[in-house]
Amino acid sequence: MWKYLLKRFLLMFPTLVGVAVVTFLLIRVIPGDVVELRLAGDRGAASQAAIDAERVRFGLDQPVWKQFATWIAGVARLDFGTSMWTGSPIWDEIKLRFALSLQVAIMATLVAVTLAVPLGLLAALRQDTWIDYAVRIFSIAGLACPSFWLGILMILTFLIVFKWLPPMVYTPFWVNPWQNLQQLIWPALAVGYRYSAVATRMTRSAMLEVLREDYVRTARAKGLVQRLILVRHALKNAMLPVLTVIALEFAFLIGGLVVTEQVFNLNGIGLLFVQAVAHRDYTLIQALVMLVAGIFIFVNFAMDVMYAWLDPRIRYR
């Protein structure tokens, strides 16, 4: 088992390096660079010499492989450099925004889990009854509602029916929890609905599969109470795929909030990414992608560890 885990652990690094290479090359293919964009504000007054000087300052005159080597050496020391657009350290740019996106992602996960597990369980136990159909339609509808559309609907309802709008300025949770929740609960709900739909469907199908297993029949045959059968025998085994889906969605959510943040006017990681691309802020884009992809890769690894731990059959693959 340790050998398998070690192998799985070491595999993360080539993938991360691959992500770094791909990002590095991709963003340098985008037409225009940060120096041009920043100096373009001077209506072309900037001389070619000034542009060249700026490029030298950012090291953009170096060959790409050299730029990459410098950057990756910094990353290895967890130093992502400074933003090419604002000049402040990357970590300062990301810190608060990451806290915001992470909080929305966590809240959305909580919404999803509290909705999905009971609903999925209910639908599986009452398969092909009106309850099952209602849950399935509710969850397919969730898949069909883009979070930005749900967000617009929420804002419209607040405006027209309640004549109220959630606070527009971000307050960190540790400063004023009530103010913070008033603002962030709505995006969390908008994202959480779709997210719960995915998890509900997985819970339902996993439960349906498990309920047909021999060990559940045995448990029933030996006269165990229904609640014990469900909790101890069925749910425990059905949770593995559900957990996977939840973890993967969570990992994607941190970077995938782009559109929702736009609707609710939240200054999170997604919005920062869109701005960074617009500014061609290479260092910031690289750091953001590494952060988002790193989380995704790590969550994947964590899921594999959990699988190996929970399901002995997997260890010897």
Place this chain on the structure above:
Amino acid sequence: MAITTPIDQAPATKERTAAAAGWAAVRDFARRRTLGAIGAAVVLVMLVVGVFAGVLAPYDPLAVDFGAMLTKPGAAHWLGTDAFGRDVLSRLIYGSRTALLVGFGAAVIGATLGAVLGVGSAYFGGRVDLYLQRLMDIFLSFPLIILALALVAILGNSIPNVIMAITIPMIPRAALVIRSSALTIREMPYVDAARAAGFGHARIILRHMLPNVVAPYLIMLTAFLSQAILAESSLSFLGLGVQEPTAAWGLMLRGAAVDFAEAAPWMALFPGFAISLAVFAFNLFGDSLRDALDPKLRTL
């Protein structure tokens, strides 16, 4: 040769029975999977609307009419007009064209390239498989919307480029699923037989393996359709996808639709309904198709 001739000798009846069997399958699908059939019907209606947009739309979707800015839904404009006085219904109808074009374009190309890569990876195995899988892992680590955003920034935002930007993140997802099906097919005796008969790699992959991954292929394809429509509307909503004045649903939800949300809510309501209905229909159809083709395969 001798064995196949008797079957080939009756082409006329073969054709008719094939058509009849096709109809029977459709009828059967409609009866046993009502929800799926409803989804398919909505998709069909969308296709018809998209194709005949020019005939069905009451106005030119690009025609600006400053005399009729922000008109309420009524007799002249069934779904009202937007901030430029453009007819919302006409823009919705033309928008279905954009959505379907991007949806089908990205889904078909993505699933097909993914299938070829997945089957090839499984067939060759060894080093090819290892390197391809690592490459796929790298691309899978980017959230779809982030990768699509970066690609749109590189390629520019014409409709073909938007299709390409959405297709590329889909390829590794399809390849992953189809590879796992293809791995079991590689071990089948008929693939061994084909190899023993001395057929080339291309022929074995195309004639013997690809036809046997049609079920997961179709499942991925239908799943991608709704994802691509969602991705297109998200990109357009961010202002990074299809550009004004082209009619696209995500684009209609942006800018003035939000600014005038209180005064003219129809601008934001109807395009959103269109997106949801389209995705809902594709999902219903895809779900039933999956159940029909492969009850054991779960989708995320």
